[in-house]
Amino acid sequence: MNTTQYLGSILDELRISETISDSDAETLIHAVLEADKVFVAGAGRSGFMAKSFAMRLGHLGIPAHVPGETTTPGFEERDLMIIASGSGETKSLVSMAEKAKSLGGTVAAVTISPDSTIGNLADLKVKMPGAPKDQSGDSGETIQPMGSLFEQLLLLFFDALILRIMEKKGMNTKKMYGKHANLE
Template sequence: MNTAYYLKEVIRELENTTQAISEEVSEQLVDAILAANKVFVAGAGRSGLMGKSFVMRMMHMGIDAYVVGETVTPNLQEGDLLIVGTGSGETKTLVPIVKKAKNLGGEVAAVTLSPESAIGKLSDLTVVLPGTPKDKEAGQYETIQPMGSLFEQTSLLFYDAVILRFMEKKELDSKQMYGKHANLE
């Protein structure tokens, strides 16, 4: 086997997982972003990195979006949305953040493998993404990839699809978004 083989397998896996995402729930997330005053995104590890890329694209579209835990992140208030990317839905550092957001009157959306998890149950909206070796054991999805790689890749593709849908609804294009691209690089 070689790298080309593995790339083909990863793409095949992504084709399978992306087809399993609910269009209805995806549209609800786009609408929640549109309705929110501010959008906050939280995640840990590689899931958190995918979330940071999502925040960057939202910023490029003019959405008031922030990564939880950064020094420039403002306070969450009623009318704001917290999006939490978490495979397990049980990440010990994220559960208290979700509880606090709910107590402050924020809406919470989970992007997770585990809708029955603590974070899934606390959330107002849950987008279920497949993608770990555990799914293979349950007979749901197949992956040759280690740990949560398939979930994290699916998250990034899902977030980019949400951006495209948002662009469509707001009639934005890439040229308009470049006006907000970093220029001190």
């Protein structure tokens, strides 16, 4: 296959997003809108997708933070921790979920594995389609290596959540742009 054929195959694979529960997505949106602060976490490439979601939440005027960043405030009882983890077993993310629960906050898991450790700690979860990274490319579910399909779906899913939150808040791109970084 050539590059554009691979791209076409990847786009075809992303159609699996239609299996994501709209009800679970709406529950997560409600939790985001009700939280005092939203924290998002992921490891590796999933972490990049989570950070992009935090950025867009900030553009919507929703206090959003990434654990480990210098300016991240403390997590409190009325806060929401959203953890993006394909396996749901990443040790550092399990620790964050446990800590958030111990502080009385809400934990949401966006994961391929809702019955994982993080999934079982979560108050709400969104099951994402995809193959675990140790099987991707070999499972028949995806031609892509490792966790690529999950990571791509995360970005698109988080962007879809942003569009729905924009709709609920009566926001548009022009209003959001006022909160965009302007020192670069």
